[in-house]
Amino acid sequence: MSKTKLLLKNIDVEGIRFYETYRREGGYRSVEKALKTMSPDGIVDEVKKSGLRGRGGAGFPTGLKWSFLAKPTGVPRYLVVNADESEPGTFKDRYLMEFLPHLLIEGIIVSSFALGCNCSYIYIRGEYLWIAEILEQAISEAKNKGWLGKNILGTGFDCEIHVQLGAGAYICGEETALLESLEGKRGNPRIKPPFPAVKGLWDCPTVVNNVETIAAVVPIINDGGYEYAKIGIGKSTGTKLISACGNINKQGVYEIGMDISVEEFIYSDEYCGGIANGRKLKACIPGGSSVPILPANLLLKTTKGEQRMMTYESLSDGGFATGSMMGSGGFIVLDDKQCVVKHTYTLARFYRHESCGQCSPCREGTGWMEKILLKIENGKGNMSDIDLLWDIQRRIEGNTICPLGDAAAWPVAAAIRHFRDEFEWHITHPEMCLKKNFGIANYAKPIETVV
Ligand SMILES: Cc1cc2nc3c(=O)[nH]c(=O)nc-3n(C[C@H](O)[C@H](O)[C@H](O)COP(=O)(O)O)c2cc1C
Ligand code: SF4
Structure with missing residues (x-):
């Protein structure tokens, strides 16, 4: 069992959020190493060797993604850090940014150097207002100490970081919706291709990476890609x-x-x-x-x-x-006290609310799934509703512009697949579903699969 800590190793050091402490604990070493001793391609190779995969959800290899970035002459390239983190149950990026803002800034500088970007953005969800302020403060500390701005460490490399707050929409975590929002438009996902690596922010080549992905570049450069790959x-x-x-x-x-x-x-x-x-x-x-x-x-x-x-x-x-x-x-x-039907209904409600409405299967399907799940949860469902639910989720999956449609369909499919008896039980025991809790029945059928 590996207890190695790379990102959070200094999380308990008092004052680690501030520059002086962070630097004293070895912070910004990777910037010195990268800018003074490595080439941009050498950094990309190191990230490839590390086997790092995107931590935002899809797990795509980061080094490979970086190597897809188009490099036309005379056109700026952008690095956009995805700090939207609106997926229910996910709160790791918030922790990292709140307590280790300089780790993210350090990762951005090294990644920007590798990608040839002089301007990067941190797109952060609107609800994380206090973290945006922490980041702004850390950026200004880094700027004052010469880690950001013009001619960093006398190498001729310039790097700026801007923090942009979203307005609280889950869909703006999807990378192309995020870019639309960053450009000041409604956060509707774009049809791909073209991918952001070719046509991203302001139609320029852009890499979008998750907060944790970019933070992981720091230990990879400090210790080497092979060392990183030894873990796991x-x-x-x-x-x-x-x-x-x-x-x-x-x-x-x-x-x-x-x-x-x-x-x-x-x-x-x-x-x-x-x-x-x-x-x-x-x-x-x-x-x-x-x-x-x-x-x-x-x-x-x-x-x-x-x-x-x-x-x-x-x-x-x-x-x-x-x-x-x-x-x-x-x-x-x-x-074993939790009701899977109620739980699935709550998620369906979330996805219906967050659908941007561009494509019919997602816009209409999420609404229907929510209604049917509520009906079953309240003891008013029929057996045919379970098959109807299955049919709706199947028609959404794979038939939409962006993966939010899949994200709405998968929880429903898996709940029916593994807990069909619990759905049936709601239908055959309507009297139990009348036990109301805030207007929603809250009864979990006792099950045998518990451990
Ligand atoms: C609806 C939706 C929401 C998403 N939300 C986030 C998010 O909050 N943060 C994130 O890093 N990626 C999110 N993603 C994935 C991004 O589109 C993108 O794949 C990711 O930022 C790439 O970074 P990575 O390669 O470092 O993982 C979301 C995707 C979808 C479809
Ligand atoms: S799948 Fe849903 S969220 Fe994504 S583009 Fe279509 S309607 Fe919008």
């Missing part, structure tokens, strides 16, 4: 921040080496500390609200009987039939 298993290299919430004893943000099992993550005192109030584990959504829910038995072991590990590969083992995804690392744990 297979193609899940390095460390990953996991925001753990729900019915566990210790909610919080944990940095894990990706070589621990899901069981260890849930039950060890180092991390979640087990299920709260002595209850049993019923299910978990391991990667933020949009990834498939897994019942306890499939969460802890794959269908081959192997321990499920906290890696991209292991969490998705079995595809969506029996697996899920690492996603953004939002780990939501449900105990």
Whole structure:
């Protein structure tokens, strides 16, 4: 089991949020190393060697993504850091930015140098107003000390960082909606291709990366890509921040080496500390609200009987039939008292609200799923409603401009797949659903799959 901490290793140092302490603890070393001793291509190679995968959700290899960036002459290139973090259950970027703002700034400077960007943006969700202020303060500290601005370290490299607040829309975390919003327009996703690497912000080549991805560039440059790749298993290299919430004893943000099992993550005192109030584990959504829910038995072991590990590969083992995804690392744990139908309804409501409305399957389908789920949850459903729900989610998945449609469909599909008996139970026991809680029935059928 790896207890290596790379990003959060100094999180407990008093005053680490401020420049003097951060610098005293070895901060900005990677900038010195990168700008004075490495070439931009050398940095991209190091990131490739590290095996770093995007931490925003899709897990795309970062070095490869960087190498796609178009480099026409006379056209600026941009680095945009995605700090929108609106996925329910995900709160790791907020933690990183609030307590280690200079780590992100350091990562941006090195990444900008590698990509040939002189101007970068941090697009942060509107609700994180106080964190935007923390970032602004850290940026001005870095500027005063010569880490930002013109001719950094006398190398001729210029770098500026701007913080832009969103207005609180989940869809603005999708990279092309984010770019639209950054340009001052309504945050509607763009049709791809062209991808941002070719035509991004102001139609210029742009790299969009998650906060954690950019922060991870710092230890990669300090220690070397191969050292970073030694942590973890297979193609899940390095460390990953996991925001753990729900019915566990210790909610919080944990940095894990990706070589621990899901069981260890849930039950060890180092991390979640087990299920709260002595209850049993019923299910978990391991990667933020949009990834498939897994019942306890499939969460802890794959269908081959192997321990499920906290890696991209292991969490998705079995595809969506029996697996899920690492996603953004939002780990939501449900105990045996929780009602999956109510839970799925709550998510459907969220996705209906956040759909931008550009494509019909998402705009109409999310609304229908919400209505049908509420009907079942309130004990007014028919058996045919379950099949109708299944049909609607199937017609959304893969048929929309952006992946929000999939994100809305997957939770519904997985809930029906693994907890169909619970849906049926709501329909056959309407009297139990009349026990109202804030207007919504709150009754979980006792199930046998709990661990
Ligand atoms: C609806 C939606 C919301 C998203 N929200 C975020 C987000 O808040 N933060 C993030 O980094 N990526 C988010 N993504 C993924 C981004 O589109 C993009 O893939 C990511 O920022 C790329 O960074 P990475 O390669 O470092 O992971 C979202 C995607 C979708 C479809
Ligand atoms: S899938 Fe939904 S959120 Fe994405 S573009 Fe279509 S309507 Fe908008």
